[in-house]
Amino acid sequence: MDLASYAELAVRLVNTDSLGHEGGDQIATLEGLRALVADRQHLNHGVTRRDLEELRGMREEFRGFFTACAAGNGAAAADLLNSLMIQHPVHPQLSGHDGQPWHVHYTESGSMADKYAAGAAMGLAVRLSELGVQRFGTCQGPPCEGVFIDSSDDATRRYCSDRCAERAAATLF
Ligand SMILES: [Zn+2]
Numbered sequence: 155m156d157l158a159s160y161a162e163l164a165v166r167l168v169n170t171d172s173l174g175h176e177g178g179d180q181i182a183t184l185e186g187l188r189a190l191v192a193d194r195q196h197l198n199h200g201v202t203r204r205d206l207e208e209l210r211g212m213r214e215e216f217r218g219f220f221t222a223c224a225a226g227n228g229a230a231a232a233d234l235l236n237s238l239m240i241q242h243p244v245h246p247q248l249s250g251h252d253g254q255p256w257h258v259h260y261t262e263s264g265s266m267a268d269k270y271a272a273g274a275a276m277g278l279a280v281r282l283s284e285l286g287v288q289r290f291g292t293c294q295g296p297p298c299e300g301v302f303i304d305s306s307d308d309a310t311r312r313y314c315s316d317r318c319a320e321r322a323a324a325t326l327f
């Protein structure tokens with residue numbers, strides 16, 4: 155898994171509670187959390203209620219990062235991420251499982267919530283250094299409060315999803 159993919163974990167976590175038009179908290183239950191990480195082999199086993207509580211608690215910290223970026227406040231965004239990286243350090247390991255070439259796994263120890271947070275925070279930090287603060291934003295399609303990372307060529311992304319973009323376009327015309 156590459157670092158961009160780790161950064162997507164942060165977007166995914168924040169957006170469990172930000173899609174106003176869909177309603178409900180996607181990680182209100184353990185089943186919801188399991189579904190959220192079903193496609194992530196290093197996270198989708200041994201998920202406990204404690205992980206659920208920890209991730210729900212961290213969600214607002216990760217949201218704060220995107221809000222700070224959207225406001226152009228790079229210093230606040232960096233402070234938040236630095237604090238998250240200290241609380242949830244990465245533990246890199248080389249792995250050659252399943253006959254694959256040697257590659258780095260970044261989060262090999264700790265609870266599921268620790269691994270999730272460590273990967274998400276480091277992924278964001280690396281992406282921020284590559285892309286710049288202006289590429290992290292919040293959805294311009296209220297009531298949605300979704301967040302996104304803009305990896306488009308022309309840096310014009312304004313919505314968290316195609317769904318929000320289509321909804322906004324329908325209101326305009
Ligand atoms: Zn691997």
Ligand SMILES: [Zn+2]
Binds near residue numbers: 293294295299300314
């Ligand atoms: Zn949206």
